[in-house]
Amino acid sequence: MKTRGALLWEPGTRSGWSVEEIEIDAPKEHEALIRLAASGVCHSDDHLDTGDIPLPWSPVLGGHEGAGVVEEVGPGVTYVQPGDHVVLSFLPSCGKCRMCVTGKSNMCELGAGVLAGVAPDGTHRVHAQGQGVGCMSYLGTFSPYVCAPLDAVIKIPTEMPLDKAALIGCGVPTGWGSSVYAAEIELGDTVVVVGTGGVGMNAVQGAKHKGARNVVAVDPSEFKREAATEFGATHTAKDYDEAAAIVSELTGGQGADRVIITVGVVTGDLMNPAQEMTRRGGTMVLTGAAPVLQRDVPFDLFTFAMSGKRLQGSLYGTTVARRDVPLLADLYLRGELKLDELITRTYSLDDINQAFRDMHDGKNVRGVIVYD
Ligand SMILES: NC(=O)c1ccc[n+]([C@@H]2O[C@H](COP(=O)([O-])OP(=O)(O)OC[C@H]3O[C@@H](n4cnc5c(N)ncnc54)[C@H](O)[C@@H]3O)[C@@H](O)[C@H]2O)c1
Ligand SMILES: [Zn+2]
Ligand SMILES: [Zn+2]
CATH class of the missing domain: 3.90.180.10 (Medium-chain alcohol dehydrogenases, catalytic domain)
Structure with a gap:
């Protein structure tokens, strides 16, 4: 045709x-x-x-x-x-x-x-x-x-x-699943979502579904930060520095349980500040796409190993589409997913x-x- x-x-x-x-x-x-x-x-x-x-x-x-x-x-x-x-x-x-x-x-x-x-x-x-x-x-x-x-x-x-x-x-399961599955969020967690666009906003919703206590949305755009509060963010920050201060305050200096990166174009310099904000034994999830040829990532490997942190890549939010697509439609129809x-x-x-x-x-x- x-x-x-x-x-x-x-x-x-x-x-x-x-x-x-x-x-x-x-x-x-x-x-x-x-x-x-x-x-x-x-x-x-x-x-x-x-x-x-x-x-x-x-x-x-x-x-x-x-x-x-x-x-x-x-x-x-x-x-x-x-x-x-x-x-x-x-x-x-x-x-x-x-x-x-x-x-x-x-x-x-x-x-x-x-x-x-x-x-x-x-x-x-x-x-x-x-x-x-x-x-x-x-x-x-x-x-x-x-x-x-x-x-x-x-x-x-x-x-x-x-x-x-x-x-x-794509965007909804990818973001939502990054929280619900890839990050393995637990009840009461403090979660940071870095980059709250079409994908990240759903990571915010997913964190809420899993019972996160605090959800910190990080985005340079004021419009996105305001929108993130509608989707369940409890705090917002315009950059890593602001977010780190909020997380430190919320967790008594321990760090976030999960940091999920859903930025539009991921660069190597985004990784170590995410690690610094993550608590000992906590998890970072990388969902956003970096340029395919990107190789340079300044990263404190000593601390990474010695504090038992985890870096988890996430394709499609680690969802099982034939289970999760109908599930997400059902959550929407029941008024539980925006x-x-x-x-x-x-x-x-x-x-x-x-x-x-x-x-x-x-x-x-x-x-x-x-x-x-
Ligand atoms: N892993 C997967 O399976 C999968 C699936 C779909 C999309 N993606 C990728 O996820 C990323 C996000 O996609 P999208 O459609 O939500 O993009 P988007 O453009 O809608 O959102 C990206 C957000 O990142 C914010 N941002 C930019 N630089 C930032 C920074 N330094 N710190 C914090 N926030 C920053 C932007 O303001 C924007 O709100 C893209 O790289 C996309 O290719 C991955
Ligand atoms: Zn997509
Ligand atoms: Zn197959």
Whole structure:
């Protein structure tokens, strides 16, 4: 089918997104065509444009945070049928590999290939100007239609509003799970969340769900700090120095139990101050993406070992998407998870470059592209 999509022809050059005609193939076996209601604008797509995540191939159809209605299914598909409401998971899980069957589906072997630039079978589903187009996360939600591998398609109840559900495809589980699973927060903990954008705001919500006593939101943007208090932050700070003083006061000088880093572009200098703020035996979680080629991290290794601290990387919040996507939808429907408040502004696909400018200017908790 012919539709439109936002492409990067020269990733890594900050050229911005080109909205143009694309052609999407009909779904094959183990695939479904989804008509999207909305796509979140996650910072990870921006990394493709800036080159923080370099891509050796192009063009790329961006977007990996979407939800919509199944329009058509491939031959033999029975898991979904036309009319079903679904969230597209930015990481697929095959359900068969060792990581999937041991409950670590965020580490699925299939998920490791989401930046390969081709569908799981090695071919293209999207074409533009006579060329094969690679899709972000096998998806490409910066288009009103997505031909998705079933391993990334998760059914949700029809009462779940689809524009809010879109955010459960990446930012919400990633942030929430960073608190609930990766950080292993315990009742009464003091938790610091560094960078409260679309991902970090959900780490704040997750910390609250796990019964954290204090949640300190750190962000240079005053707007984000104010918003963080709505999501459950008990204290806010504009930088590490301010946060360290608050944490010291709250914990009698012991330090935070957990520090979760969800900054937009992670740099090496963010790591040691996080360690200094973490108590003996405490945990740091790194969720935000650093530039892929970043290697230099000044870090006090002696203290790290001798104070028994833990540094935990976190992909997709260490969630199990087929369990947690429906769970998060249910929490929203029961009024226990804020999604409406995450969406600061909505855009048409044609205004996608404005959505990224607004992200850079710190104007949005989450910008969302809405489709007709
Ligand atoms: N690990 C994963 O699975 C995963 C999944 C999705 C996104 N991500 C990554 O998470 C990061 C956050 O994504 P997002 O969509 O929330 O981005 P965002 O732009 O919405 O939010 C980033 C926030 O960091 C703040 N910030 C910038 N510098 C800071 C600093 N020095 N100290 C404190 N705060 C600072 C910004 O003001 C902003 O509020 C990105 O790197 C993204 O690629 C990782
Ligand atoms: Zn994302
Ligand atoms: Zn798997």
